Amino acid sequence: MIPWTNDTGESPVPRMHHRPIRLVAIDLDGTLLNDAKRVTERTVDALRCAAGTGVRIIIASARPPRSVRHVYRELNLDTWQINYNGALIWDEANRRAVEHRPMAPETVLELVSLARERHPDVLVSCEILDRWCTDRFDQTYTTETGRLFPPDVVAPVGQFCVEPVTKLMLLAAAATLDELEPALRETALPVSVIRSDPDLIQVMTHSADKGVALRKVAEHYGVAPEQVMAIGDAVNDVPMLEAAGVAVAMDNAHPAVKAAADWVAPSNNDHGVHAALERYGMC
Numbered sequence: 001m002i003p004w005t006n007d008t009g010e011s012p013v014p015r016m017h018h019r020p021i022r023l024v025a026i027d028l029d030g031t032l033l034n035d036a037k038r039v040t041e042r043t044v045d046a047l048r049c050a051a052g053t054g055v056r057i058i059i060a061s062a063r064p065p066r067s068v069r070h071v072y073r074e075l076n077l078d079t080w081q082i083n084y085n086g087a088l089i090w091d092e093a094n095r096r097a098v099e100h101r102p103m104a105p106e107t108v109l110e111l112v113s114l115a116r117e118r119h120p121d122v123l124v125s126c127e128i129l130d131r132w133c134t135d136r137f138d139q140t141y142t143t144e145t146g147r148l149f150p151p152d153v154v155a156p157v158g159q160f161c162v163e164p165v166t167k168l169m170l171l172a173a174a175a176t177l178d179e180l181e182p183a184l185r186e187t188a189l190p191v192s193v194i195r196s197d198p199d200l201i202q203v204m205t206h207s208a209d210k211g212v213a214l215r216k217v218a219e220h221y222g223v224a225p226e227q228v229m230a231i232g233d234a235v236n237d238v239p240m241l242e243a244a245g246v247a248v249a250m251d252n253a254h255p256a257v258k259a260a261a262d263w264v265a266p267s268n269n270d271h272g273v274h275a276a277l278e279r280y281g282m283c
Contacts, residue, residue, distance in 0.1 A: 021055060021280055022227040025082070025214050025240055026273060028061035028068065029144065030233035031250055034269045037144065039071060046274040047075050050282040056221050058082065060210050060230075060240055062194075062202065064166075065090045065130045067145040080220065084127065084167045085194065085236050086213035087204045097129060099216060101208040102164030107189050109161055111203060114187070115170050115180055122180070123171040124157060133160040141171035141199045167204050174198035194236050211239030231276055232257055233268065248276045 026032045032039055039047075051057050057075065059068055060082035068081060069092065078093050089098040108126065115122045123141055125134045132145070133153040139146070153160050170180065181201060184193045192209070194202040210232075218228050226245035230237070233253040241247035241260045249261035250272045258264055263279065265272035277283045 020227065021229045021246060021282060023056040023058060023218055023221060023223040023229070024050065024277070024282070025058040025060045025210075025217070025228065025230045025244065027210075027232040027234065027237050027240075028059060028063060028071065030252060030268050031231055031237075032059070032071070032268070032273055039074060040271055040274070042271045043274045044075065046277045046283040050277050051075075051077070053282065055282055056223065058214070058217055060086075060214065060232075060237075062196065062236065063145055064088075064127050064132070065092060065095075067148055068092075080217050082210055082213040082217065085192075085202070085204055085208060086210045086239075087166050087208035088129070089213050089216060090130075098220075099213070100129065100164075100166065101205050102128075102166045103168065103191060103203070103205045105161045105163060105165060107191065108165045108168050108203075109157065110189065111168060111184065111187070111191070112157055112161070114183060118180055118183065119172060119176050121172065122176065125151075125169040125171070126157075126161060126165045127167040127169070128160070128163060128165055141173075143169065143171075143200060167202060170201045170203070171199055177201055196234060196236065209239040210237060211243035214240050214243045229276070229280060231265070231273055246280060 047057055056079050058079055061068055062085045065083055072092050081090050081092055083090050087101045091098050112124050123138055131152040134151045135157050137151055137154050181195055190206045191203050192206050228244040229246040230240040230244035231248040233250040235254050235256050237257055238260050247261045249257040249264050251267040265276045
């Protein structure tokens, strides 16, 4: 069998690790899910095989818990998961937050005010733990979660932004966000600004990232960093890859993700997660 190669035609040599992989953290969109938003049957079989040998499978996503639940059940998982790019570690089996790193409501109100002063039509959504709150239910611009679930609260921002906010999302045309993004990044507020899609800006507390969350999850399961594999495709996955002993990027990944990886797997449409598990001896 011909090994998968990177963009230069070379087969990357993985970092040396002397102990078997015991935990695999996998991003969802663009990684575990193909472009049809499904986990391929081959990948499902591989993950169940790995879990059957004692490997912990961790979903690490920007999505909220409710939007991951169907995948969690399909894979028959019982592990903690990482949501909102690390702002929440969630125990799905018991439906409880293990660690929550939200933003103060006054910080979110200041960001919303900044955005709306420049562009009054920007759509504002707040995720508070596993609840979606917005002041305008408009599907012109939305997220994958927004396609699956309606908002829990539709009310003026000041009515629901009275408690810590897990994630703020600003949605608008790409040109609008091109102008708004630098202004958000230049604030002195303690937040992290992620432009994951042309029409979406995600804002979380500055201390939240997938790498920090992955270290805590691995520690909980008693797994050393060198026994952790992380697989991702987007820039927000880089901290997770850097926290893992083995880092895998998808072929469809952002160049920065490939630069952080030990190996580039096939794309999310070509069973890339399965290929990674196979390459590193887990199925």
